[in-house]
Amino acid sequence: xxxxxxxxxxxxxxxxxxxxxxxxxxxxxxxxxxxxxxxxxxxxxxxxxxxxxxxxxxxxxxxxxxxxxxxxxxxxxxxxxxxxxxxxxxxxxxxxxxxxxxxxxxxxxxxxxxxxxxxxxxxxxxxxxxxxxxxxxxxxxxxxxxxxxxxxxxxxxxxxxxxxxxxxxxxxxxxxxxxxxxxxxxxxxxxxxxxxxxxxxxxxxxxxxxxxxxxxxxxxxxxxxxxxxxxxxxxxxxxxxxxxxxxxxxxxxxxxxxxxxxxxxxxxxxxxxxxxxxxxxxxxxxxxxxxxxxxxxxxxxxxxxxxxxxxxxxxxxxxxxxxxxxxxxxxxxxxxxxxxxxxxxxxxxxxxxxxxxxxxxxxxxxxxxxxxxxxxxxxxxxxxxxxxxxxxxxxxxxxxxxxxxxxxxxxxxxxxxxxxxxxxxxxxxxxxxxxxxxxxxxxxxxxxxxxxxxxxxxxx
Numbered sequence: 001x002x003x004x005x006x007x008x009x010x011x012x013x014x015x016x017x018x019x020x021x022x023x024x025x026x027x028x029x030x031x032x033x034x035x036x037x038x039x040x041x042x043x044x045x046x047x048x049x050x051x052x053x054x055x056x057x058x059x060x061x062x063x064x065x066x067x068x069x070x071x072x073x074x075x076x077x078x079x080x081x082x083x084x085x086x087x088x089x090x091x092x093x094x095x096x097x098x099x100x101x102x103x104x105x106x107x108x109x110x111x112x113x114x115x116x117x118x119x120x121x122x123x124x125x126x127x128x129x130x131x132x133x134x135x136x137x138x139x140x141x142x143x144x145x146x147x148x149x150x151x152x153x154x155x156x157x158x159x160x161x162x163x164x165x166x167x168x169x170x171x172x173x174x175x176x177x178x179x180x181x182x183x184x185x186x187x188x189x190x191x192x193x194x195x196x197x198x199x200x201x202x203x204x205x206x207x208x209x210x211x212x213x214x215x216x217x218x219x220x221x222x223x224x225x226x227x228x229x230x231x232x233x234x235x236x237x238x239x240x241x242x243x244x245x246x247x248x249x250x251x252x253x254x255x256x257x258x259x260x261x262x263x264x265x266x267x268x269x270x271x272x273x274x275x276x277x278x279x280x281x282x283x284x285x286x287x288x289x290x291x292x293x294x295x296x297x298x299x300x301x302x303x304x305x306x307x308x309x310x311x312x313x314x315x316x317x318x319x320x321x322x323x324x325x326x327x328x329x330x331x332x333x334x335x336x337x338x339x340x341x342x343x344x345x346x347x348x349x350x351x352x353x354x355x356x357x358x359x360x361x362x363x364x365x366x367x368x369x370x371x372x373x374x375x376x377x378x379x380x381x382x383x384x385x386x387x388x389x390x391x392x393x394x395x396x397x398x399x400x401x402x403x404x405x406x407x408x409x410x411x412x413x414x415x416x417x418x419x420x421x422x423x424x425x426x427x428x429x430x431x432x433x434x435x436x437x438x439x440x441x442x443x444x445x446x447x448x449x450x451x452x453x454x455x456x457x458x459x460x
Contacts, residue, residue: 004037008046013367023392026434054088054393059314075117081344081411088393118451131166146455171234178458185221206283219245226253317343378456392435
């Protein structure tokens with residue numbers, strides 16, 4: 001089906017101009033002024049609106065067995081939410097516990113959760129939760145299948161976490177294969193000891209989650225990973241960086257010539273630790289790891305995004321109901337399922353508090369929410385830009401829209417919103433996935449199951 005978007009203000013990571021975009025066979029084939037559309041083509045008038053490349057979320061959890069329960073979204077609800085919010089490609093973590101199950105089984109299982117269900121395109125980071133010769137062979141096969149990034153945890157002792165021997169071997173293999181390794185950086189041993197001390201002292205409420213993993217614990221995890229990256233030459237990517245202390249460790253590593261990229265999350269820009277201290281157990285809605293930080297870290301992260309010290313903005317979307325799931329941790333904060341729902345609202349909140357608030361220009365907005373992810377993870381220029389030959393993933397964005405976020409209207413399969421009642425300035429008017437209109441004015445109008453696996457080649 002042909003698509004023509006007329007007279008939009010086209011914004012990429014480097015450009016800003018008014019033109020028409022014509023798409024056929026799922027890709028952008030012409031960009032210019034006064035383009036004609038053949039009979040039957042879908043025509044979108046973008047006058048007075050921005051046209052962005054489809055946004056990419058580099059860090060989501062959709063199928064996630066975790067802490068004794070299962071995340072609430074599936075690829076149907078999550079992809080609808082993503083598209084309504086302007087995100088056209090998801091990067092999910094294949095998170096297998098290190099139980100001895102073949103990694104290939106986990107990869108195939110996660111693929112089955114997405115294929116035939118997702119309305120947007122998707123790809124994976126392959127979790128590495130143990131390392132032996134069998135795992136090494138399986139990782140090589142998974143990379144050949146089109147997954148060019150690993151995910152490791154320096155946290156969650158006894159579950160996803162790996163030891164130093166496994167860390168060294170994983171990074172060595174990643175270097176040899178040209179794969180980038182994404183990492184959750186905290187000191188798992190310190191967290192475990194501090195949790196034990198707090199619980200033993202009767203400090204069991206959700207407000208003590210922060211105390212169990214303060215900024216120095218995250219910073220130590222970054223420093224630890226950087227030592228191994230330096231010695232192996234591996235390329236690394238720090239997920240959900242939350243605080244100045246951790247960022248400083250990453251920047252010091254960059255100065256030493258280590259190849260490291262930094263990600264932060266929309267919630268770290270807008271929420272602070274007081275949300276995780278709310279009374280009546282409401283704080284549990286905001287429990288995640290690393291935890292929400294002191295408000296002073298927000299300006300640090302905004303500035304780091306503007307300056308390019310932080311490359312990407314993600315969500316770490318991990319949806320657990322307040323009733324029945326978050327409540328599992330009443331009386332013991334270590335049993336509160338970690339995570340926050342933010343997939344649907346990332347782009348609108350980022351635009352509202354970034355571009356509309358004067359904190360960020362449009363090109364940086366696109367770079368950090370789309371283009372940089374495509375470049376780092378081997379999808380550019382197919383994804384992350386508006387150019388001839390690129391996938392026709394496009395977001396016609398209306399900056400004049402005004403609205404309010406609410407769980408009553410979101411697409412997520414969840415009983416609360418972490419941003420209930422927050423106002424937004426701007427939202428997607430039309431969202432396309434490979435040339436097909438998938439969302440209009442806050443409503444999903446796409447095709448369930450049309451999303452494709454994005455095969456990526458190792459290039460680091």
